[in-house]
Amino acid sequence: MGRPAQGSQMSPKRRVELFFDSISSSRGARITTYAIGVLFFLVIVFVPPVFGILLGGPRIFEMLSHADLLSRGASAIAASFLIAVTVSLIDLAAGLPMAWFIVRSRSSWVSTIDTLANIPFIVPTVALGYSVLSFWGGSQGIGQLLGSQFVLSPGWQMIVLLHFAFSYPVIVRVMVGALQGYKEVYETAARTLGASTFTAVRTVSLPLLKPALVAGFLLAFARSLSETGATVMVAGVFENGPVFIRNARAAGQESPLLFVSLVLIVASSLFFIAIRVFAPKMRLPVSTVWPRLEKRLSSKSAVASRNFLVFAVFLLFVIVPSLFVVLPGAGAMIDGTLQEAISAKGIWSNYWQSMGVSYLVALVATCLNVVAGLPMSVLIARKRSGGVVSGILDTLINIPIVVPSIALGVSIGIFWGGITGISEFWLLVFAHASITYTYFVRSMIAAVESIPVEVEDVARTLGAKPLMIFRRLTIPLSKYALVAGAIMAFTRSIDETGATLAVAKTITTAPVLMVDWVKGTVPASPHAIGLGLAILVLTSFASLLVLTIATRRT
Amino acid sequence: MPGVRVVGVGKKFKDVDALRDVSLEIRDKEYVSIIGPSGCGKSTLLKCIAGIIRQDSGQIFIGDREVSAFPPEDRQLGYMFQEIALFPHMTSWDNVGYGPRVRGKNKEHTRQFVGQVMELARLKIGRDTYPHELSGGAGQKTALARAIAAEPQLLLLDEPLGALDAHVRAVLRYELRRLVNQIGLTAIHVTHDQEEAMAISDRLVIMKAGQVVEVGTPLELYLSPKRLFTANFLGETNIIPAIVAECDHGHVTVSANGWNVQAQGSGLVKGQNVVLTVRPESMIVSPSNGDDRQWIGAVRERMLLGDCIRTEVELDNGLRVIAQATNQGVEVAGNVGERVKVDFIEGGPIAYQIPTHGLDVELALE
C-alpha cells in the first residue's frame, strides 16, 4: 500500500480537513482555544455577576443607616436561606424514595411515573407559580378537594409549597442518575451477609450515594434561593431575598437593592463552598443497627405503604398544583380570549413581542455558551491544565447558579453599566448566558468524562491529531449530551425572570410579562393569564420533546 | 445438615435462555466448582441459589428447606463476588464485622469474633486499614473473612479470583480450600478457569449454554470425559478425525488417515466417523529409527515452556499433533526438523461420536 495518496487524488474537503488537523497539533493553537474558553467564562459569566456589585461603591452601605430597612432586609435574607434549606431537605426526603422506585421497581408503571416526575421541569416556573397560587389559594383548587379551611393566602407557606414542587424533579433526576450508575453489588453483598433491605440501604447504599445526595441538595437549594418570578406571584406581603430586591427596585431604592444583592452573593457562594468542602467529611450514622425493626421496615407491606405515601405526596404537592394552570387555560379556549390572542389585540401584541424577545435572547445566549463552553468543558473534564486548576474552575462554574439570579442581574447591570453604548438587549443576553452557562458545561463535562481516556490514547497512537479526535470521537460520543445541555440551557433561559427583572428597564421577556399580568401591574383577565401561560408551557414542552427524541436514540 | 439440591431450574432474560432445566445435587461439606465458558449460565445459577435472582421455574433446596421464597438475607449463606465488593466507606475490620453486627451482636463481642476470624484466615491487617489500601489478594481474603464471619451454612463464590494477578490466583485458591475445610462449609465455586476448579474441588459441574453437560470428580472428567466438549474444555487436547476399524466392549481401534490406534470408546459401530481426542501429555515423542511405519513425522516446532516442553509434530499422514512432556531435566527428543515417532499412553486416546449439532458447535469455547 505505501504512502498516503498524494494531492491530485484527494478531495478538497479532505485537504481542508487535513490542514486544520495539522494546525491543531501546534501547542499555540490549543492554548488559544482553551484561553478563549476561559476568558469568555471569566469576562462574561463569572466576574460581572460576582464582583460587579462592588462597583456600586459606597452607595451599597447607605442602607445600614436605616434601621427599619436594615431589619427588613436582614429578615428577607434569613427567610431565603431558611426556606431554601428546609425545602431542600423535604425534597430529599420525598424525592429519594421516588427515585428509588423508578430505578429499582419492576412494576409496569415505572416509565409513566418517570415521565410524570418531569412535569415540573416542563412547566415554566412562572406558570408553576400561577398554578400553585390558583390551586392552594383559590376556591377552585384545594378548597374543592378538601374543604375551604385548607385554602391558603399568599405568603411563606405558599412559597414553601411552590419551591417544593419545582425542586422535586431536580432531586429525582439527580438521584435517578446516581442510582443507575450505582453498583448494586454493594447492597447485594450486605444482604448476603444477613442485612435486611432497609439496613443494607441505610448502612451501605446511602453512604455511598452521599455525593449525589449532596449534589441534589445543593441544586435544590440553589433553585429555591434564586427563583424570583413565581415567588413574587405567591409571596403576597412576605419577603424573601429576591422579593425584597424586586420591591426595592420597583420603589426606586438603590441602596437596599445593592446591599441585599451583595449579601446574597457572598452568603450563597460561601455556603456552597462550605458544603462542597465539608460534606465529604460528614459521616452518616451506620454503626448502629436495629435488626428486628429494620426487618419489619423491609417487609412487603411496609414498602407498599411507603410507596403509597410517596405517591400521595407526589400527586397532591407536585403534579396537581403543577397542572392546575390547565383550567384557566381551557377556559380561555371557550370565551374568545384565544381569538384575541391570535389576532394580537390589546395586551396580546406585547405578549408576542415579549415572546420574540425571550426566544431571541435564549438563542443568542445558548449559542455563545455552546461555542465558548466546549473548550472549557474539555479543559475541565480532561484536566488539561492540571488537577488543581481544573478543580478550581470546576467549583467556580457552579457559582452563577448558586447566586440568586436577581442579585446576579443587579451585579451585571452595574458592571456593564459603565460601558456606554451597550444595549439592554446585550445586557440581557450576558445575564442569561451567565445563568445558563453551567447547565451546558456541566452536561458536556459529564459526557466527556464518560468517554474513557483510553479511547483518545489509542487514537493518538494511531496518528490522529487533536482536531481529528475532537471531530470524529469526542463530538459523536457526546453529541446527545451536547444537544441535551444546549436545550437545558435554552429552556432555562426562557424560564428566567430574576435577572431580567433586575436588568431590563424597557424591554420585557415573556415570563416577566406574565408576572406583571398576575400581579395586576398590567390588567389581564384570569383566562388571558391562563392562556398566556399555557402557550408558554406548550412552547417549552415542544423544546423538551425535541430533547427527549434527540437523547433517546441510542 | 445442608447439602444443596437444585431441581429443574430455568431462567430467561428477555428472550434468551440463561438456564434450561438445570438439576444438581451437592453433598454436605462438599466443595463443588461450576465451570464453563462465559455466558453458560454458571453465575446466573449461583445467583438463583443465593436468591439474588429469582428463577422462573424449578426449586432450590438448601438442606431440607425449599428456599425460593426467601430473600438472600434469610438463606444463611456467604457470598464472594468477583469485584471483591468490600464496603469502601468502612474499615476492613468493620467490613468483616458487618455480618455479626446486622444480626445483633454487640460491638465488643463482634470485635473479638472478628479477631478470631482474621487469625483463622491468616490475615494481618491493621484496624484502621481501608479496602482501597489493600492489595487484590489481601482484599479478596478479607472478603472471604467477611463471608465466614456471618456464620453461613453455605459458601457461594462467584469468580472470586477473576480480578487477581495470575500468581496470586495460583496461591490463593489453596487458601480458599483450606479455610473452607477448616470451618467445615459446603461450597459452590463458579469459575471459567478449569485449572483452578480441578485443583481444589471435590467434584466439577460442567455447563454450556444454560445446561449441565457433565458432572464428576476432576480425575474422572479429565481422564475419561463422556462428552467431547468436556474433553476440549477441561484442558488441551488433540482433536483427530478418524473412522472406527474394530469395536470390542468399550475399546475400539480407529483409523486416522490410514494409521491405527487403540482408543477407549463405547456405543460405536464399525465404519462410523468419529473424533479421537488425545491429551498432549499422553503423547510421547521419541527419535525415529526408521523401522516404524505408522505415527511418524517431523518436528515442526519445539517450545521450552519452563515446566514443560511442547512439541508440535507434523505426521507423514497429514495430521498435526501437539505433545507435551514435563521438564524433568532430561533431554526430550525433537529439534525442529528431526524425524520422530509418536507413542500413545494406554488409556490416553478416547473416541467420540460426532455430535449431531456439529463438531464446531460442540467444541466452541465462547
Next chain:
Amino acid sequence: MPTIRLENVTRTFGRTKAIDHVSLEIAEGEYVCVLGPTGAGKTTLLRLIAGLTTATSGRIELDGREVTHIRPEDRNASYVPQQYALFPHMTIRDNVAFGPLARGFAPQESLEAADEMLRLVRLAHRATAFPHELSGGMQQRVALARGLAGRSPLLLLDEPLGAIDARLRMILRYELRKLAKGLGVTVIHVTHDQQEAMSIADRIAVLRDGVIRQFGRPSEIYEAPESPFLANFVGGANFLEGVVVREERDATMINIAEGFSITSSHDDHGMGDFVVASFRQEGTIILRNASLEENIVPGTLISTSFLGSFLRCVVNLGRAGEVIAKVPVRDALQRKLPDRTGELVYVRADRGRIMIFDRPARSLAVELEAF
C-alpha cells in the same frame, strides 16, 4: 540497529518512581513480553514508549530516532489498552480504518486496508457489526486489527488477554504471536501471567517496582533466574533456607535443618554463607521409600491436588519447611505414589537442578511477594 532503545528512563509521579532508570534494547520483529505483578510499572512503561506519558529523565529512541519529547501521533507506535477501547459508535470496519485515515490515507484506501486486516483476523464477515455486538475474543481481534491496519511497525499490547476466559487464552495467545510474526511487527506485550509470557515471548523482561530484574529468553530466565523472586515468579519454585557446610568444585552442601543437608552442583558460594536453596516443583521428585542416593529428605504428605496433566503434592519437611512437587499423572499412577494425607514420603532433587541464592536482606516472604 535496535527498533526500540530506552536509556536510563525514569518516570516519577509525586514521590513515587513508577519507572526507575530502565534501559532496554529490542530488535526489529522481536516479540517481547514485559512480565510483572500489578503495580510493577508495566503500563507506565508501555505508555512511555507510546508517548502517552513523558519521561522525567532518560532517553527513548524508536528506529534510531530520538522520540523522548515527541507526541504520540508522530511516533508510529500503536497502543492497544487493556479494555481495547474500541470506538463504540463506529462499525468495526470504520474502527480498523481509523488508523490509515489518521495517517492521511484517502478514505477509500483506508477502507481497503481495513478489509484486508479484517480478513487476516477472520472477521471480514462481521465488518458492519458494532463492537458491543461481538464477543470478548472477537473484540480483541478487532483491537489488534485496528492497531495493525496503519502499518505501524510497533505494537504495544497492555494485557491483551486479560479479559479472556482461561481456556480461550491458551489458544488465542498462540494466534496473537502468529499474527505478529506473520506481519513482521515488533511487539511489546505486557502481562502478569508468567505462563503466557513463557509460551510466546522471544524474550521476557521481568519488571518489579519499576526496575527490570532480568531480561532474557524464557529458557534463560527459567534455567538461571538471578534472584529468588525471579525463580518464584517465573516458573515457581521451592525454597529452603540453610547454611553452606561444605564447598568443593561443582558441589556445595547446604544444611537445611538438623541432620539434613542437600548438595547442589553450583559452586559460587563459600563456607558459612547464609543461602536459600531452590529447586523447581517439577524437579521435585517424590519417593515411597528412602534409598542411599543423595538429596533425600523425609516428610509428611499434606495434600494432593489434581491439576490435569500433573499432581500437585504438598510435603511438610518439618523444620526445613514445606515443598511442592509437580508429579506427572502417569508417573504417579505407574509408581503407585501415596495419596493419603499424613503418609510418610521422601523428597529428592537432582543436584544439577538445585539453585543457590544469597539469603535476601528482607525476609524471604517479602522477597517472594507473599501477600
